[in-house]
Amino acid sequence: MSGHRADQPPTVAVISALPASLEPARTALTEGFPEASVWNLLDDRLLSDAEAADGLTPALSDRMLSLISYAVHGGADAVLLTCSLYGPVLEQARREHGLPMLSSDEELFAEVSRRRFGSVLLLGHLAPAVQDSVNRLKRVLSSTERGERTEVTGHTASGAAMAAAHEDLDALEKSLTAAATPYLKEVDAVILGMFSLSPAGAGMEKALGLPVLSAPLLAARVLREKVAAKDGASQGGPR
Structure with a gap:
């Protein structure tokens, strides 16, 4: 064509x-x-x-x-x-x-690999999608020279799906921030694994004090x- x-x-x-x-x-x-x-x-x-x-x-x-x-x-x-x-x-x-x-998330995963984080948390609002994203991110990282050193943890954010569906940015930020908070001492960055979650990225960075990467x-x-x-x-x- x-x-x-x-x-x-x-x-x-x-x-x-x-x-x-x-x-x-x-x-x-x-x-x-x-x-x-x-x-x-x-x-x-x-x-x-x-x-x-x-x-x-x-x-x-x-x-x-x-x-x-x-x-x-x-x-x-x-x-x-x-x-x-x-x-x-x-x-x-x-x-x-x-x-x-x-x-x-092709370029998102490539960016995670380039940044060479020690550990990242990948958030989503459906368990099958989160596990799929974690598995694929691990494969991308394992194919790079130093990316395989990055540890990947996946977690679902309760309430994020409803907040995203209703375009409630405040509720979305709160849901995702709450899901990430227990991991603050363990990870170097948070990855938002779905387009629908990405509007919360800027607010989460301010709340968490960590890089928050999203795909769009x-x-x-x-x-x-x-x-x-x-x-x-x-x-x-x-x-």
């Missing part, structure tokens, strides 16, 4: 499993990829169905692949997934489609780089 037309903004299809992820993604793209035209695709049962199934199943993976194909054939120039649990699906999607694609802005900036690189290759490479 060729790049988008030079006189049109690139279309980024943002595929979400929670309505609460839409605004964090939009805000991040506005800052990190301002020229992009955002196309939101929402299946608000993707996460609840995965929770009921105790994780990602082949049927759910196929459902996400169908959404990605819909975005590609609908004219998207890039795809961003905001649900961390579905990140593994991108490996197959990238083989099938020639577009820049990014899972929610990191993802937006890297996706912009990937789209620019693909456009450059399409315009300057052999046809």
Whole structure:
């Protein structure tokens, strides 16, 4: 597939499993990829169905692949997934489609690896998603020279899902801060493993006195780089 037309903004299809992820993604793209035209695709049962199934199943993976194909054939120039649990699906999607694609936490995990923390706490609001994120972060860290020295602990934050769903920032910050507080003496940073939790990052940093890393802005900036690189290759490479 060729790049988008030079006189049109690139279309980024943002595929979400929670309505609460839409605004964090939009805000991040506005800052990190301002020229992009955002196309939101929402299946608000993707996460609840995965929770009921105790994780990602082949049927759910196929459902996400169908959404990605819909975005590609609908004219998207890039795809961003905001649900961390579905990140593994991108490996197959990238083989099938020639577009820049990014899972929610790929660049977040890369940043954790670059920062070389001694220990991190990863927070989420669903146990299967937290465990999946912890496992994948550990794999990323183990593939780097010094990242494997970083210890990773995962924890669910009671009340965070409800607060995020109602866009109650105060309640979200309190829930996540309360979940992190028992670990203050044990960790060097807190990782927010879901897009829907990211609005609480700044408030948590002030409350905890620790770095709090979240995914949306990191993802937006890297996706912009990937789209620019693909456009450059399409315009300057052999046809």
